[in-house]
Amino acid sequence: MSETLSPPASPAHTSAGRAFEASSFIFFALIALSLAGLVWLDTGWRGIGLFGLGGILGAVFLSFQYGFASVWRRALVGGEVMGLAAHFLLIGLCAIVFIPASLWGLNAVGTVAPVSVSLFIGAFMFGIGMQLANGCGSGVLFSFGGGSGRMVIALPFFILGSLLGSFLLPTVLEWGSAGPIAIAGSLAELPKTALNLALIGGAGISFYLLGRRRRQHLPAALIIASIVIAVLCWAVFALSGHPWGVTFGFTLWGAKIAQDLGVPVENFTFWQWSGPARSLQHSLLSDTSSLMNIGMVLGAGILASISGHLTRQNWPSGRQLVAAVLGGLLMGIGARLSFGCNIGAFLGGIASGSLHGWVWFVLAMAGSFAGIQLRPKFGLSK
């Protein structure tokens, strides 16, 4: 995950003089083409479109080093809030399309998940995890795609944690839930959108004005990245029928691997709910989240090969790798309990006008604060 708000630190920006890694490029290109062929055979243009959008998102995130964990840390530690203003710009742009989807003629619906005890616990856990692993859902994925040693360790534990979270979720849901709550859900599309945009805009403008008062600057690259990612999110929404989500794919990967190892995953309650059960029975390439995640890794891998980024990766210290393990596990469990990560719950939830997205934001921010206090114990700076 990015350690900087200010460009340039990205692979694309630092590629001058770096060797183009031809063998790595061919490796990723061959895998991408092979998988694209399989996707094409079953799911046609829609599948190829989602796979390609994942690839573009991976390259864009890596290129701009668009981060959540580092931005939140900077806000909590140093009071640098311009990154949060950019996040709410991204969310606001998405909300313009997600909430009044029918008015745009789209056959798509937003992400409205329950406001439950599990959401509070999971989002807080996720916040701790993202600070220990130095990346969130999207961050782990694109940094892994870019060959990050830390994420090579964090991702498998994210997957494991996500599987454990799927075993826990049905029990934790019984601890209490108010059900899914759409903000201004009883209003017509236009006033509902207007009210949600006022809330999102209010948050974004507040962070921007606070930053200006502190003489902070919102980098143009961050604004551009937010707009580009928003456009890509619109495309995902239109093509998949729902907002972009990352972590269900991880859960499914964990379940498939566990099944291969003889674990009767299908007997657990979560995997008997018809949606997850269908995903478990069918090919990973039929699952939207998996398809996009794979595309994201390959997109980031191809960009990293072109920019010579892969060979510049080093192992973090042992203590930092332990933090990556713990962070991955906490994020995995937390994401499942709280119905997503910074993409599915924070971005997708708030941009869909779902109260759970706002609750997720507050609790994950609180968890991030706790995680930041733990970072020095693992040799990580606050």
Added chain:
Amino acid sequence: MTLTPKNIYMIIVLAGTILLIGDHLTSPALTAAGSPSELGNACAPCGAPCIDTDTK
């Protein structure tokens, strides 16, 4: 071969690809990529059930 992040990463990607293709060839495929929410018993793409209409 030294265990650099790049080498480990490449091995994981290759192993993942083999597992993925194996899974694809041994599992029924859908003609349209989908997510749990499309079956109507989930409120979100993550598979979270709609509490009011949960059909366990």
